[in-house]
Structure formats: structure tokens, C-alpha cells
């Protein structure tokens with residue numbers, strides 16, 4: 001039985017449940033038990049599963065699992081280095097100059113992680129006790145960074161509702177801006193954060209007109225705009241525009257080198273010179289001032305130089321896989337093709353008797369009869385995701401052949417599941 005309720009966005013459904021519109025025992029279509037927002041995502045995978053030794057593994061858990069290739073390792077081994085806390089590492093300096101140019105920003109800073117880059121941005125933009133930032137309620141900054149802005153920077157957040165395309169309503173944004181400073185009741189609005197591409201909403205690309213309007217609104221009220229652009233390069237490739245075309249609509253940005261761009265470590269934080277000077281101080285206070293870090297920055301230079309155009313390949317593979325989900329017979333999967341814009345794919349199961357967690361376990365195991373049916377065992381790793389969906393992410397470790405093997409596996413799992421249901425009837 002296929003359930004229409006699955007067409008309702010997760011948040012709307014959650015709200016109905018919370019308001020008592022749907023009583024918990026009638027939450028069909030959400031799988032068993034309450035719908036989950038949060039999952040453990042960093043559990044190590046048990047490679048020793050039975051039958052797995054000869055199986056091929058296709059790891060679609062995240063684009064963070066990418067490993068540096070031979071050319072990158074070579075560049076790292078040969079990097080010229082110096083003490084970067086003294087500003088004397090030539091490779092880091094080159095990388096920072098290169099990033100500033102690519103982004104069309106005055107200056108850039110190499111930092112260890114995206115999480116630290118976002119935290120530094122919040123610390124620099126919200127300097128006074130009682131400053132506040134406005135963030136999307138499904139943003140990485142708000143959900144996945146352990147509340148670091150509050151915990152470590154002492155900055156209060158207020159949220160706007162992230163829409164399915166990663167944007168938010170501009171009237172709602174304006175309504176969240178505080179007025180009347182220095183009225184002693186309110187924090188002072190200082191910063192608006194946007195996320196591009198939007199991770200939780202499935203790699204959605206923020207439309208340029210939306211960014212222009214957010215920037216205009218922020219300028220009108222004297223607020224800064226920071227873009228968590230962990231995957232901003234994916235957005236630029238999808239929109240076929242230069243990164244600077246996107247970034248002229250934000251004051252500052254953080255861009256991960258360690259995701260689809262394939263570097264082992266590192267994020268670029270960029271913005272005006274004055275912002276970066278203050279960011280250097282925050283980075284040191286957070287323990288992110290590293291010494292001969294040119295060894296890592298050398299990988300970053302290749303990531304920013306050579307790896308950008310290959311992102312298109314990831315986007316194409318994600319679409320190919322999504323199309324196969326849609327066409328699968330027997331039909332088990334539901335996917336909105338218009339939402340597949342970059343390398344992150346979200347989809348749902350049309351049968352409530354199979355939860356996303358159970359489905360991911362079936363995809364990750366070598367099933368009975370699989371070797372006979374497919375010629376080899378294929379383990380496909382994915383994560384259950386917010387809103388009873390499943391998330392799969394493409395990256396440079398996944399070839400077209402891997403994608404096709406993953407497609408065979410999704411068809412195998414659908415057949416096995418439908419046979420199991422027939423037997424149970």
C-alpha cells in the first residue's frame with residue numbers, strides 16, 4: 001500500500017502531529033514510532049559484515065569521505081612551508097590569495113574546519129555581549145555545530161523557518177530583526193546567516209534573487225550577511241556562474257575544501273580585510289593557529305584549482321541515480337526530481353513498513369541471493385535523514401560504474417522487499 005501522506009513535507013507533518021491534528025497512532029507514512037529529526041551520523045561502519053570481504057562498497061554517506069589522490073599527496077609532500085602563525089608559510093599565503101581572487105573577496109584565511117570558520121564568522125560579526133544572529137532553523141550552524149555560537153561565542157540565535165528550497169520567507173526574516181537599541185530588553189541583531197547549498201534540504205541552491213533581497217534587507221538594517229558556503233562551489237557549478245557572482249551578495253563566506261573538492265582538511269573563510277584581521281585573532285584563540293600547515297594548504301590549492309569543474313560529474317551521477325529511483329519496478333521510492341540540483345539527494349520510501357534505517361541496513365548488507373542476481377555483492381552506504389528520508393551524497397570517490405552498481409542494488413532491494421511482502425500476505 002502506498003501512502004499519499006508521504007507527499008506532505010516533513011515539517012508540515014510534524015507540526016500537524018505537534019498540534020494534535022494527527023494523533024500519534026495515525027501517523028501512517030512516517031514509519032514506526034515518532035518521526036526523527038536527529039540521527040547518529042558518525043558511527044564507524046563495520047566492514048567485517050558477512051559476505052562483505054569480496055563485495056564492492058559504494059560510500060554515499062557524505063562527500064567528506066573523499067581521500068586525496070596521488071597528485072594531491074605529491075603536492076603535499078613537496079610543499080614549501082614556514083610558520084603560518086608568523087604569516088610565513090608561502091603555500092598558505094598562496095592559497096589565501098588564490099581563494100580571495102576566486103571568491104572576489106578582499107582577503108581569505110585558511111582554517112581547520114567549516115565549523116571553526118562559521119564560529120569565527122559569528123564571533124567577528126557579533127562582537128558585543130548581547131549581540132544576536134538570525135539563522136535558518138534547519139541550518140548546519142544551528143543543528144550540527146553543537147550550539148558553538150552560544151557555547152563558545154556567547155551569541156544568541158533567533159531562527160527563521162527554512163523552506164524546502166533552503167531559502168526563508170523575507171517578511172519573516174524582517175520580523176525577526178530587533179528594533180530600539182539600546183532598549184535594555186532586547187539583544188541587538190547583527191548578523192544573518194544563509195547556507196548555500198543547503199545541506200539538510202538536500203543540496204538546494206539558493207536562487208540569486210533571494211540572495212540579493214537578503215543582502216538588501218540586511219544593508220537596510222545595518223546587519224552583516226555570512227554565507228555558510230561549505231558547498232558554495234557546487235552552487236556556482238549548478239548555476240553556471242562565477243563564485244564571485246554569488247558572493248557579491250554576502251559580506252563573508254566559508255567554503256569547505258574537504259568535501260567534494262577532495263582536500264583532506266581545511267576551509268577558506270573570506271571577506272573584507274578588516275574582517276579577516278579580526279578572524280586571525282579568533283582563530284588563534286580557538287586553537288586553530290597552525291604552524292607548517294602549508295603541507296595541508298598544498299592540497300587546498302589543488303582543490304580550489306583543479307577540482308571545481310569535476311563537481312558537475314557528481315551532480316550528473318546524483319540525477320542518474322534519482323531517475324533510477326523514480327523508474328524502479330516494483331515502485332518503492334519517491335523523489336522530487338526538481339529538488340535534485342547538486343550532489344546531495346534526498347528520497348523517501350513509499351512503503352511505511354520499511355523505515356529509512358531498515359532500508360539503509362539492507363543497502364549496506366550483501367543480501368541473500370545478491371551475488372547470484374547481480375554477479376557480485378555491492379554494499380551501498382547511505383544515511384537515514386531528517387523527515388523520514390534517506391540521504392545519498394556523490395563525490396569524487398564515486399564513478400559512473402559505482403553509481404550503476406548502486407542502481408542495481410536499489411532495484412535488488414526493491415524486488416526483495418516486494419517478494420517479502422507478497423509472501424507475508
Ligand SMILES: *Cc1c(COP(=O)(O)O)cnc(C)c1O
Nearest residue numbers: 113114115116140195199228230
Ligand atoms: C560540512 C559542513 C560544515 C562544517 O564543516 P566541517 O569541516 O565538517 O566542520 C558547515 N556547514 C555545512 C553546510 C556543511 O555541510
